[in-house]
Amino acid sequence: MMTKTKQRKKQWAKFLERNKKSGGYLLKSIAAEKTYKLVRAVLLFGLCFLILQPLLNKLSLSFMEERDLYDPTVVSIPRHFTLANYVLVNKLIGFWKALFNTLWVALLISFTQVAFATLVGYGFARFNFPLKKFWFACVLLVIVVPPQTIMSSLYLHFRYFDVLGIIKLITGQTINLQNSIIPYVLLCMGCMGLKNGLYIFLIRQYFRNIPKELEEAAYVDGCGTFSTFFRIMLPDAKPILVSCFLFAFVWQWTDSFYSKLFLGNIKLLPKMLTSISGLLSDYINSIGAGVKATVGYSQMMISTGMIMAIIPLIIIYIVAQKGFVESLSRTGIKM
Amino acid sequence: MEKKKKRSDLKTQKAISGYLFILPFIIGFLSFMVSPLIESLRMSLSNVKIVAGSGGFIMEFIGIDNFKRAFFVDPEFNRMLVDEIRKMAVDVPAILIFSFIIAILLNQNFKGRGFVRAIFFLPVILSSGVLVGLEYNNSLLSGMQEVIKKSSAVDLTEVLKQILLSSGFGERTLKVVFDIINHVYDIAIASGIQIIVFLSGLQTISSSMYEAAKIEGCTVWESFWKITLPMVSPLILVNLIYTIIDFFIKSDSKVMDKISTTMISKMDYGFASAMAWVYFGAVILMIAVFGGIVSRLVFYDD
Numbered sequence: 189m190m191t192k193t194k195q196r197k198k199q200w201a202k203f204l205e206r207n208k209k210s211g212g213y214l215l216k217s218i219a220a221e222k223t224y225k226l227v228r229a230v231l232l233f234g235l236c237f238l239i240l241q242p243l244l245n246k247l248s249l250s251f252m253e254e255r256d257l258y259d260p261t262v263v264s265i266p267r268h269f270t271l272a273n274y275v276l277v278n279k280l281i282g283f284w285k286a287l288f289n290t291l292w293v294a295l296l297i298s299f300t301q302v303a304f305a306t307l308v309g310y311g312f313a314r315f316n317f318p319l320k321k322f323w324f325a326c327v328l329l330v331i332v333v334p335p336q337t338i339m340s341s342l343y344l345h346f347r348y349f350d351v352l353g354i355i356k357l358i359t360g361q362t363i364n365l366q367n368s369i370i371p372y373v374l375l376c377m378g379c380m381g382l383k384n385g386l387y388i389f390l391i392r393q394y395f396r397n398i399p400k401e402l403e404e405a406a407y408v409d410g411c412g413t414f415s416t417f418f419r420i421m422l423p424d425a426k427p428i429l430v431s432c433f434l435f436a437f438v439w440q441w442t443d444s445f446y447s448k449l450f451l452g453n454i455k456l457l458p459k460m461l462t463s464i465s466g467l468l469s470d471y472i473n474s475i476g477a478g479v480k481a482t483v484g485y486s487q488m489m490i491s492t493g494m495i496m497a498i499i500p501l502i503i504i505y506i507v508a509q510k511g512f513v514e515s516l517s518r519t520g521i522k523m
Numbered sequence: 524m525e526k527k528k529k530r531s532d533l534k535t536q537k538a539i540s541g542y543l544f545i546l547p548f549i550i551g552f553l554s555f556m557v558s559p560l561i562e563s564l565r566m567s568l569s570n571v572k573i574v575a576g577s578g579g580f581i582m583e584f585i586g587i588d589n590f591k592r593a594f595f596v597d598p599e600f601n602r603m604l605v606d607e608i609r610k611m612a613v614d615v616p617a618i619l620i621f622s623f624i625i626a627i628l629l630n631q632n633f634k635g636r637g638f639v640r641a642i643f644f645l646p647v648i649l650s651s652g653v654l655v656g657l658e659y660n661n662s663l664l665s666g667m668q669e670v671i672k673k674s675s676a677v678d679l680t681e682v683l684k685q686i687l688l689s690s691g692f693g694e695r696t697l698k699v700v701f702d703i704i705n706h707v708y709d710i711a712i713a714s715g716i717q718i719i720v721f722l723s724g725l726q727t728i729s730s731s732m733y734e735a736a737k738i739e740g741c742t743v744w745e746s747f748w749k750i751t752l753p754m755v756s757p758l759i760l761v762n763l764i765y766t767i768i769d770f771f772i773k774s775d776s777k778v779m780d781k782i783s784t785t786m787i788s789k790m791d792y793g794f795a796s797a798m799a800w801v802y803f804g805a806v807i808l809m810i811a812v813f814g815g816i817v818s819r820l821v822f823y824d825d
Contacts, residue, residue, distance in 0.1 A: 239643065311541050338559035338563050341563040378555050379551045413537070414540075497654075498649075
């Protein structure tokens with residue numbers, strides 16, 4: 189014990205001496221560094237808390253009973269812990285069915301999006317052809333155009349779907365593709381889905397950075413254009429494809445715009461979430477309690493629903509966090 | 524002679540396969556983007572009537588009446604649009620600066636960096652799609668905040684605000700600053716992708732540059748302005764454009780809301796298309812103005 193304090197004292201004396209020699213610079217710089225670190229830690233902690241707080245708040249709300257809402261002594265830890273909210277929300281929105289629907293729709297859509305965006309991105313990155321700049325400008329245009337601008341005509345387009353008037357000629361009627369998933373898949377195959385331009389852009393950036401020698405070596409060894417793509421380039425691009433897939437999956441999971449437009453009759457989670465308060469009041473009417481759902485109570489239900497909808501995403505995020513972040517930083521995005 | 528011919532053959536072959544690769548995009552672009560764009564432009568210039576039963580719709584050309592209606596007749600549209608643009612003019616720079624600062628902080632070495640990064644990128648999930656809209660409806664939370672505000676005797680920001688305002692320092696600028704501070708959550712939640720992009724840029728700057736600057740006697744402050752900022756400036760442009768687009772098309776925008784309700788529940792396709800076109804025009808204008816200003820300041824290394 190004694191030796192330790194002695195040693196420390198010795199070190200301190202040494203430090204002071206060095207400080208003296210440097211004219212006070214050493215102490216000043218160390219103090220500045222320590223303060224900076226402290227300020228940074230406080231700032232980051234605060235911001236992290238800020239981001240997490242609504243999530244935590246919802247989490248604690250979802251475990252409360254209604255009377256806890258009006259109890260001023262309950263702030264974040266529920267006094268009457270209950271799982272009743274989850275049970276009720278599950279009943280209201282048919283959670284498992286909605287989850288399953290959302291899952292397969294999101295998987296199908298994001299897979300289609302990424303598959304076709306990969307083809308297009310590769311085409312833009314590795315080939316030279318006439319009008320390439322023009323078509324790439326079109327990709328940028330797709331990123332910029334708000335989907336709402338073309339929503340109305342797309343809506344009607346698929347309501348009265350026809351290929352160059354052929355179908356009407358044969359059957360005398362156009363097809364109503366409104367309430368099926370086909371139009372949306374078609375859109376994704378044409379790279380016009382949700383944020384599809386962005387995926388093309390990212391994938392192109394990634395392919396551009398692959399050295400040309402790799403491709404040339406493959407050609408010399410007798411690979412054709414397509415087998416080069418499938419056997420050499422695709423395996424190399426796995427990280428960016430994974431992260432694009434993850435983004436597409438997450439954004440599709442929470443999207444309400446396209447699903448409202450095209451998937452009217454499929455019960456998806458985001459749509460059920462927005463209608464939760466309506467469903468709640470219907471439910472209360474149906475059991476004939478004769479009271480209206482209070483604002484607080486329906487908010488509690490919405491919070492619970494949101495937690496239930498987000499949890500799968502959070503799990504994916506935790507598992508594949510690297511996929512979200514690291515590969516994006518390797519694309520070297522530049523304008 | 525023959526050699527030359529062969530090379531050009533390879534070239535055309537490559538061009539053809541290039542076109543094959545981007546073919547899905549071309550088809551999609553022409554059928555799902557160009558034709559709807561033209562059609563929606565036509566709709567915006569006409570009165571669209573749905574023909575019941577047989578399928579199909581007819582358009583009566585009525586000139587720019589729909590646009591006139593959007594600007595001069597409709598009571599809300601003008602105000603909503605101006606509000607949106609004003610909000611954007613404050614929010615976009617704030618998001619850019621915030622994400623830049625956070626990216627710099629997250630690029631430094633400290634304990635638990637991975638964890639902090641994970642939290643900052645979480646908004647990529649949390650701010651997407653329907654979740655934002657629900658957040659805004661959360662009246663209970665804001666009610667609770669009010670209660671908390673009232674119950675705590677001294678509101679620090681309020682006091683600070685009073686002091687600063689009474690100091691007679693430009694009231695308007697201060698108001699903008701307070702607005703930003705009050706919306707720091709919205710800003711943090713909107714800047715997930717931007718942080719990733721900036722971070723990727725920061726990681727490409729070689730540390731030897733900073734070392735050289737340090738040896739030459741640069742302070743940290745100076746090397747920030749002389750090295751970090753110019754090297755990252757192309758990404759500022761990328762982020763700026765991304766932020767503007769993201770801001771305009773996020774689902775809680777009031778104008779978007781109005782357009783979709785006009786279209787889906789009122790079936791007024793012509794008017795909705797006109798509004799959508801005005802909105803699109805505003806987006807393009809914003810991108811052109813801001814992008815034009817920023818692209819002049821961008822420094823390209825190569």
